[in-house]
Amino acid sequence: MSGGGNGGDDSVDPETNPGIDIETNSGGGSGGGSSGGSGTTVATPTGPPEDFDWSPFSTYAPSTYYEATTYTPPEGAVSYLSFDASKYLQANPDVFDDAGFRTSPEAVYSHYVGRYPDSFETNLPGYTGPRTGDYARSDEDVAAITTAAEKATALTGLDTYIDPATGKLRVDLLGGDIAEDYDLDELKATGTIEDINELLTELAERQSGRDTGYLGIWGAGGYEKFLTAIGTTAANVDDYGQTTPFGTEAAQATDPTLAEGTKLDLTKLVPDETKEFLTTSTYKVAPGEKAVTAAQATNTTAAVPAKTLAQSYVANKAIDEVTKQTVLAAKQEELSDIATAAQGTVESTSTVQGQLASLMQQFEGGKIPAFAAGALRVAEQKLAARGMGASSMAGAAVVQAAMEASTPIAAADAETYRRMSELNLNNRQAAEILNAQQTLTLDLANLTNEQQARVMNIQNRVQSLFHDQAAVNTSLQFNAQSEQQNDQFFSTLFNQAAQFNAAQTNATSQYNAGQSNVISRFNSDQAEQRDQFNTRNAIVIDQANAVYRREVNAANTALINAETDFNVRNLFSISQRAQANMLQQARDQEAFSRTVAINKQQYDYQLSIASFNSDRNLEVAAEIADSQTTSRLLTAIAGAIFG
Numbered sequence: 093m094s095g096g097g098n099g100g101d102d103s104v105d106p107e108t109n110p111g112i113d114i115e116t117n118s119g120g121g122s123g124g125g126s127s128g129g130s131g132t133t134v135a136t137p138t139g140p141p142e143d144f145d146w147s148p149f150s151t152y153a154p155s156t157y158y159e160a161t162t163y164t165p166p167e168g169a170v171s172y173l174s175f176d177a178s179k180y181l182q183a184n185p186d187v188f189d190d191a192g193f194r195t196s197p198e199a200v201y202s203h204y205v206g207r208y209p210d211s212f213e214t215n216l217p218g219y220t221g222p223r224t225g226d227y228a229r230s231d232e233d234v235a236a237i238t239t240a241a242e243k244a245t246a247l248t249g250l251d252t253y254i255d256p257a258t259g260k261l262r263v264d265l266l267g268g269d270i271a272e273d274y275d276l277d278e279l280k281a282t283g284t285i286e287d288i289n290e291l292l293t294e295l296a297e298r299q300s301g302r303d304t305g306y307l308g309i310w311g312a313g314g315y316e317k318f319l320t321a322i323g324t325t326a327a328n329v330d331d332y333g334q335t336t337p338f339g340t341e342a343a344q345a346t347d348p349t350l351a352e353g354t355k356l357d358l359t360k361l362v363p364d365e366t367k368e369f370l371t372t373s374t375y376k377v378a379p380g381e382k383a384v385t386a387a388q389a390t391n392t393t394a395a396v397p398a399k400t401l402a403q404s405y406v407a408n409k410a411i412d413e414v415t416k417q418t419v420l421a422a423k424q425e426e427l428s429d430i431a432t433a434a435q436g437t438v439e440s441t442s443t444v445q446g447q448l449a450s451l452m453q454q455f456e457g458g459k460i461p462a463f464a465a466g467a468l469r470v471a472e473q474k475l476a477a478r479g480m481g482a483s484s485m486a487g488a489a490v491v492q493a494a495m496e497a498s499t500p501i502a503a504a505d506a507e508t509y510r511r512m513s514e515l516n517l518n519n520r521q522a523a524e525i526l527n528a529q530q531t532l533t534l535d536l537a538n539l540t541n542e543q544q545a546r547v548m549n550i551q552n553r554v555q556s557l558f559h560d561q562a563a564v565n566t567s568l569q570f571n572a573q574s575e576q577q578n579d580q581f582f583s584t585l586f587n588q589a590a591q592f593n594a595a596q597t598n599a600t601s602q603y604n605a606g607q608s609n610v611i612s613r614f615n616s617d618q619a620e621q622r623d624q625f626n627t628r629n630a631i632v633i634d635q636a637n638a639v640y641r642r643e644v645n646a647a648n649t650a651l652i653n654a655e656t657d658f659n660v661r662n663l664f665s666i667s668q669r670a671q672a673n674m675l676q677q678a679r680d681q682e683a684f685s686r687t688v689a690i691n692k693q694q695y696d697y698q699l700s701i702a703s704f705n706s707d708r709n710l711e712v713a714a715e716i717a718d719s720q721t722t723s724r725l726l727t728a729i730a731g732a733i734f735g
Contacts, residue, residue: 139185149177169222246288268311348666356655370633386607391600393593399582442509447502467497
């Protein structure tokens with residue numbers, strides 16, 4: 093640690109080492125890696141062993157000082173809640189080596205903010221601010237720690253309701269939602285803050301009930317009755333939440349109820365749909381089984397003459413032959429001369445490294461080239477002036493001077509070779525491109541000539557085909573005209589036969605339609621008469637059923653009114669009786685209270701009289717006793733005087 097602590101034997105006393113620096117670890121300290129002063133060496137920090145148990149430092153441990161509201165972390169430092177002591181110790185082995193600071197996470201944090209581990213109010217000497225680095229816990233860890241702390245705080249609120257003898261909830265608060273075997277250990281282990289606060293709220297309400305005099309059990313509704321029984325209704329419920337006789341009377345007075353079996357519930361009439369109602373299906377007339385159908389006439393049609401076929405022809409078409417004479421375009425299959433990009437290679441003579449190697453060969457055998465003689469003389473003169481002419485360092489300096497003198501020459505020679513290589517490469521590339529362009533031009537000219545020859549040959553063939561086809565089509569026109577005349581003759585015959593058949597068909601259809609209309613009208617009249625009869629019967633049946641339902645409803649309404657009147661009268665009588673009982677009880681209580689008051693007044697009066705008489709009698713008795721005593725005294729004196 094940089095800075096003294098008081099917990100380790102190997103810590104540096106801050107009084108004797110005021111130059112301590114927390115930020116840079118300069119100034120020494122126990123385990124510090126830097127020297128404490130000129131000529132003083134501190135051992136290298138060892139840090140924690142590989143099997144060291146980090147759990148005490150990785151686990152959050154509350155601090156009564158650093159978590160106090162009066163403490164504010166220094167600027168740039170993380171809070172104690174967010175501080176990860178294990179990260180800090182692993183990143184700063186010098187702090188770990190000091191036994192005074194690795195006692196607890198709180199002691200490690202005190203070093204982080206520059207305080208003594210056993211005197212948090214005192215800064216370490218030379219403190220300049222917290223050590224740099226990421227020593228904060230993750231947001232998830234901080235949230236978990238905060239939740240655990242809030243839970244621990246909430247659990248302390250249960251101490252008021254725990255029996256010290258058993259360590260469990262007080263028996264007088266158990267019952268209902270809080271079972272007698274309620275497991276506090278499970279609540280502490282797995283319960284949430286909301287669960288704890290919910291339990292605290294319920295326990296606080298039950299404690300309030302006990303404080304106000306409730307003696308009953310919880311969860312049976314007694315406490316709710318106890319809470320509602322206030323003021324003039326306090327006598328309705330006892331201390332156990334049970335309804336008192338006076339409370340029963342009060343309930344009957346405001347909300348009377350009939351005793352079991354005393355409520356009138358008459359049986360209502362329920363009509364039997366299958367036996368007590370008429371149905372229209374019984375009196376419905378079904379449609380006639382035999383319907384009248386009209387006779388249908390048939391017609392005779394004329395035979396259609398058979399058509400004889402005329403000589404037909406198929407015109408010859410030249411399209412197929414012409415299609416075969418298509419021109420195939422001449423194609424350039426491949427280039428006879430393709431330009432190939434010239435590829436350059438880097439020669440060693442074009443690099444500074446290659447030229448430098450060539451120049452360095454001039455130094456072999458102890459020779460000194462003219463271009464490096466000046467630089468070597470200057471280097472030797474400087475080394476001789478410092479007295480280092482024969483040392484290894486002098487040899488290295490001479491080599492360095494030779495290299496520095498050779499490098500500019502090598503760079504200039506390499507640039508010259510590079511430019512010559514680029515010029516040769518560009519010339520080869522231009523020659524390749526020119527040859528390829530001339531070859532391509534010649535190939536395209538030959539291809540164009542061949543394509544024109546092919547097109548001329550195909551045009552000649554197509555013209556010959558068109559000439560031959562025209563002659564064939566002319567010979568076929570005659571046959572076409574003959575077939576057209578044949579079709580016209582038979583078309584006339586077909587039209588005449590069709591007209592005759594159509595006339596016969598129309599006449600037959602008209603006759604059949606007339607017969608069908610007559611029969612349809614007859615059947616329609618019969619159906620209408622049947623429907624009218626069925627409708628009249630249905631109306632009569634519905635009227636009879638409606639009258640029966642009204643009578644049943646009227647009877648049921650009378651029953652409902654009768655039972656309602658009976659029950660209301662009974663409820664009113666119960667309420668009236670309860671009211672009378674409550675008034676009588678109130679009168680009795682008033683008379684009892686008045687009698688008690690009068691009796692108390694008479695008792696007090698009699699007690700006063702008796703007390704007065706007793707006091708008077710005591711006074712009279714005292715006066716008599718005094719007079720008797722005086723008389724005896726005077727008698728005794730007189731006897732003594734007079735013998």
